[in-house]
Amino acid sequence: MQTINPDSQRPTLRVENLTHRVSLETDTLTILKGVSLEINRGESVAIVGRSGSGKTTLLGLLAGLDTPTEGTVELDGSVISGLSEDERARLRAHRVGFVFQSFQLLPALTALENVMLPLELASMDAPEMRARELLERVGLGERLAHTPRQLSGGEQQRVAIARAFASNPAILFADEPTGNLDNRTGQDISDLLMALNQEQGTTLVMVTHDEQLAARCARQFHIEAGELTEPVTRRELTD
Amino acid sequence: MTAAKKLMSVRRDWRERDVRVVLAALIIAVATVATIALFASQLQRTLVSSASSFLAADRQLEAEDGRPVPEPWIAEAVKRGLETGRMVEFSTMVLGNDAFQLVSVKAVSNEYPLRGELEIQGDSEGSREQIKHGPARGEIWINPRLLKLLKIGLGDTLEVGNRNLTVSGLLLREPDGGFSLAALAPRVMMHADDVASTGVVQEGSRVEYVYLFAGKEAALDDYYKWLQPQLGPSQEWKGVRDGETLSRSLDRSESFLLLGGSLAVLLAAVAVAVASRQYALSQRDTVALLKTLGLGSAGIGQLYLKRLALWGVTGMVGGFVVALPLFWLLTLLLGEALGRPVAFQLDSSALTPALLTAVVSLFAFAYPPIRRLKNVPAMRVLRSQPGETGREAWPDMLIALVAVFGLIWLYAGELSLVVSLLGGLALLLALLAFLGWILVAMLRKVRGGGHAWRLALVGLYRHRRASLSQIAVFAMTLMLATTLILVRTSLLDDWQAQLPDDAPNHFLINIAPDAVDDVAGFWKERGQPLDQLYPMVRGRLTELNGQPVKEVVSKDQRVGALNRELNLTWMDSLPADNAIVDGRWFEAGQKDGVSVEAELAGKLGLALGDKLTFTIGSDKVTEAVTSIRTVQWDSMKPNFYMAFPPAGGLTDMPATWITSFYLPRDRKNALNEFSRRFPTVSVLEIDNIIERIQEIVRQVTQAIEAILVLILAAALVVMAAVVSATLQDRQREGALLRTLGGRQSLLVRSTVLEFALLGGFAGVLGVAAAEVAVWALQFRMFEGAFSWHWQVVLPIPVISALILALFGRWQLSPVLSVSPMLLLRRLE
Known part of the structure; x- marks a missing residue:
């Protein structure tokens, strides 16, 4: 059971009437239709839905990777x-962390360097020390000098998680973080993600179609054909 | 090192295949351009100085009228900062050991030679010395043949007119031992100040005064502008560029080196453009991630600009590191060929084009695709975005085109050449793509063959856009390389044809009509048959259609041929290396008419039927022009501006005969016997000149070959760049095929076949295009005739197919040696 932080009542993320359309050659496709939601500080939220329902687009818009049509x-x-775009990048550097389905580690950099990179980009102090701490926290203290190719999928995702938490983000976006992993490893990774999220008091927004993983979040938003159905809280689910 | 710095490090970059290609292309481009520029400027200096030494100066002023030129002329030259010297040339009888001999005397001032060196033998031991001065006063140096003719030795006395001179050296080579037909008999060299005391040169003697000038080009040109209006008809100003054979060699080698430079630039540019576009594509994920992690577009731009600058510096340094030893080697070889050390002189201005090439290649070809990286959407980290449509690349191509245009203009220096080269290439590229498309489409209809064959055809067809661009680019590369090989081959053949090893190296002049048969018999007996003998009558062209020629022809058009006596001849058949361009050659029995050399006819504006009047001694001969013909001036055979028919206008005129023949060095002693039997015949030895020209030609050839190797290396880099553009796709497909149970041998055979087909197509199209290009170039630049080059051209498609097949096989290795799963994961 998650304890709700009093601060959590202030929304970290507020979305109003979000609509996103893309132009095709002959037609315009509406991917998101009038989505509105609020996510509070320290809250963990899952966005669930089928493939093609618009959940990844929503995540991209929430994280400022793309801009909405309306x-x-x-x-x-x-x-x-x-x-x-540059202002959004600056905001991301200091306030946002990411975990991706395909890990997105830079193959030329070692595990340590991959974690150091966002700290350096945000000009933070002692990036190496912080990166070491985090890698040790995710259980990779012995593999600092390994490049992504020398790591297993689960290990790569641990590096990615360490990187995501490196700059103490206010909000963490995760896109199918266990999607490329087997059940057992996926379980370990989601344990780690939830634990770190709790330790750091980060707001977590996760896109997944893994219902078990979604169930570990405080709230779930279901998305279908670009429209959000009512949010469900874990309490409601358990009840 | 921090992670961000490491991202930018060249060492890390080097691990990326595309970066290696870009760097290799840059290094090759810089090295090629630097080597060409350095060597061309070195060659220019060396050849001009070596050609200058044929005049023993940069310029000569010849006065054939037996009178020195006015003293103020020389004073003016000195005032303008020019070095000057003087020579007096005449023929006289000398007495040595009670025997007389006609000799050709060259009396030289202290300054002689201003350029080049003399070679003498100062003692009986036979050691040769190269020196930069003539004999001292009271001394004389003689041609070794005189030793036997006069039975004298070193240290003996030779009587020249009223003066006794001591034989202090044997004259082996004089820098200006040119082959002016006025040179007579064995040469002796004495000091100019001794001439007066010999009493040989009197008012009206047949004497030639020659003045030597050396100095900066601009000063020489200015001086000539000042001097020109004052020159009389018998005074002639001669420069290096007038020395036809050598200057043509020089012009051709310059043209060739410049052409090579342009091609190297083009190839490098193509390689840089293809590889950096590929690199940019491979960097999109990284850029999207960096953006997601908070790096703004300015930061991205900076990151890649810094990287580009590092590549540039690496390319330049690497290029010079390659170019300098290469240039040093070429300089060393040049010195060896010329028989004297050539200073290893780095002309810093020659390095500018190399630096410019690197900068322009980077910013016009590498930068545009990389610049667009900052537009990669961050959203790409979540979902792969549509790639470039190609429309964005249009402005890049425009920039690239302008840059290539500018660079080649810089190299070739001739706008029309650049326009025709680039226009031709653009047309060619389109045509090649079209033909390639037809070939690929036709292949689709091919039936039968095994799995591998079908797979190869499917592969070609499925990647047809990539296949077409590859075929077009390969074909263009092959065309450029083949053109270069062909032009080089035909250039060298041309040179060789001009100066074959048995080119005539001796002239016999002044053969009396009644001695003609005896002279021919003498050499026939000794197994050295003479080339054709021609009669020679000295005369001046004085009137054109009844008007004095100097009035009719404006001063600007005036040509050397009008300023001196011409050698006129008559002949019944056209020499093999002459060709009629207008009119008809004399018919048997024809008695009237004259045939004029084409270039002179052009300068004088002569047409068929124009009446030319020649003054020969006190006689005048007038004939109408009946034909105009070209002459091979550098054939080392007697050549004539004016030819009459036998029994034509020249009959009854006092004629002597002239011929040329080849005499090997080891048989030169026969000349002594000849001179004794025919003392009045002058022997002109030009074997030294021919040997030097041949050496220079060989040297230039070596330089061209070295540069050709660099250009071929550039061509290979282009191939690597283009193939690597589809490498990932091919590797992924290979891995999939293996995953689905395809056998390794099938994969190998189909890939090898696919690449061999690509190479073969490109080879056929490339050599066909090269033949057309060579035809155009020969027509345009080298003024040569066109011939097919099947023997060179035929193997090229085969070699190209083989090389690409091997390349394909090599690129496939990672697919074969690694488990498909690992490979697929790696390629994700």
């Missing part, structure tokens, strides 16, 4: 849908 996204007090 509507606003307010992240940590800033309306990111109104920021320039």
Whole structure:
């Protein structure tokens, strides 16, 4: 059972009437239709839905990786849908962490360097020390000098998790973090993700179609054909 | 090292295949351009100085009228900072050991030679010395043949007119031992200040005064501008560029080196463009991730700009590291060929084009695709985005085109050449792509064959866009390389044909009509038959259609041929290396008419039927032009501006006969016997000149071959760049095929076949295009005739197919040696 932090009542992420359309050669495709939601500080939220339902697009818009056709996204007090790309990048550097399905580690860098990279980009102090601490925390203290190719899938995702938490983000976005892993490893990774999230007090927004993983989050948003159905809390689920 | 720095490090970059290709292309480009530029400037200096030494100066002023030129002319030259010297040339009888001999005297001032060196033998031991001065006063140096003719030795006395001179050396080679037909008999060299005391040169003697000038080109040109209006008809200004054979060799080698430079630039540019586009594509995921992690587009731009700058520095340094020893080697070889050390002189201005090439290649070819990286959407980390449609690349191509244009213009220096080269290439590329498309489409219809064959055909067809661009680029590369090989071959053949090993190296002049048969018999007996003998009558062209020629022809058009006596001849058949361009050659029995050399006819504006009047002694001969013909001036055979028919206008004129023949060095002693039997016949030895020209030609050839190797290396890099563009796809397909149970041998055979087909197609198209290009170039630059080169051309498609097949096999190795699963994961 998750204890709710009093601060959590203030939304970290507020989305209003988010609509996203893409132009095709002959047609315009509406991927998201009038999505509105609020996610509070320290909360863990899963966005679930079938393939092609629009959940990845929503994640991208929430994280400021893309801009919506209509509507606003307010992240940590800033309306990111109104920021320039560079301003959004700056915001991401300091406030946002990511975990991806395909790990997205830079193959040329070692595990340690991959974790150091966001710290250096955000000009933080003592990046190496912080990176070592985190890698040790995820159980890879012995594999600092290994490159991604020398690591298994599960190990790569641990490095990615360490990287995601490196810059003390206010909010962490995870896209199918266990999607490329076997059940057992996936279980370990989701344990680690949840544990770190709790330790660091980070807001977690996760896209997944793994219902077990989704069930570990405080709330779930179901998305279907670009529209959000009512959020469900874990309490409601358990009840 | 921090992670961000490591991301930018060249050492890490080096692990990326595309970066290796870009760097290799840059290094080759810089090395090629630097070597060509350095060597061309070195060659220019060496050849000009070596050609200058044929004049013993940069310029000569010849006065054939037996009078020295006015003193103020020389004073003016000195005032303008030129070095000057003087020579007096005349023929006289000398007395040595009670025997007389006609000799050709060259009396030289202290300054002689201003350029080049003399070779003498100062003692009986036979050691040769190279020196830069003539004999001292009171001394004389003689041609070794005189030792036997006069039975004298070193240290003996030779009487020249009223003066006794001591024989202090044997004259083996004089730098200006050129082959002016006025040179007579064995040469002796004495000091100019001794001439007066001999009493030989009197008012009206047949004497030639020659003045030597050396200095900066601009000063020489200015001086000539000042001098030109004052020159009389018998005074002639001569420069290095007038020395036809050598200057043509020089021009051709320059043209060739420049052409090579342009091709190297083009090839390198193509390699850089292809590889950096490929590199940019491979960097999209990294850029998306860096953006996601918070790096702004300015930061991304900076990151890659820094990287580009590092590549540039690496390319330049690497290029020079390759170029310098190469240039040093070429300089060493040049010195060896010329028989004297050539200073290893780095002309810093020659390095500018190399640096410029590196900078332009990077910023016009590598930068545009890399610059667009900052537009990669961050969203790419979540979902692969559509790739480039190719529309974005249009402005890049425009930039690249302008850059290539500028660079080649810089090299070739001739706008029309650049326009025709690039226009031709653009047309060619389109044509090649079209033909390639037809070939590929036709292949689809091919039935039968095993699995591997079908798989190869399917592969070619499925990647047809890539296949077409590969075929077009390979074909273009092969075309450029083949063109170069062909032009080189035909250039060298041309040179060799001009100066074959048995090119005539001796002239016999002044043969009296009644001695013609005896002279021919003498050499026939000794197994050295003479080339054709021609009669020679000295005369001046004085009137054109009844008007004095100097009035009709404006001063600008004036040609050397008008300023001196011409050697006129008559002949019944056209020499084999002459060709009629207008009119008809004399018919048997024809008695009237004259045939004029084409270039002179052009300069004088002559047409068939124009009446030319020649003054020969006190007689005048007038004939109408009946034909215009080209002459091979550098054939080392007697050549004539004007030819009359036998029994034509020249009959009854006092004629002597002239011929040329080849005499091997080891049989030169026969000349002594000849001179004794025919004392009035002058022997002109030009074997030294021919040997030097041949050496220079060989040297230039070596340089061209070295550069050709560099250009071929550039061509290989282009191939690597283009193949690597589809490498990942091919590896992924290979891995899939293996996963699905395809046998290794099937995969190997189909890949090898596919690449061999690509190489074969490109080879056929490339050599066909090269033949056309060579035809155009020969027509345009080298003024040569066109011939097919099947023997060179035929193996090229086969070699190209083989090389690509091997390349394909090599690229496939990772697919074969690694488990398909690992490979697929790695390629994800």
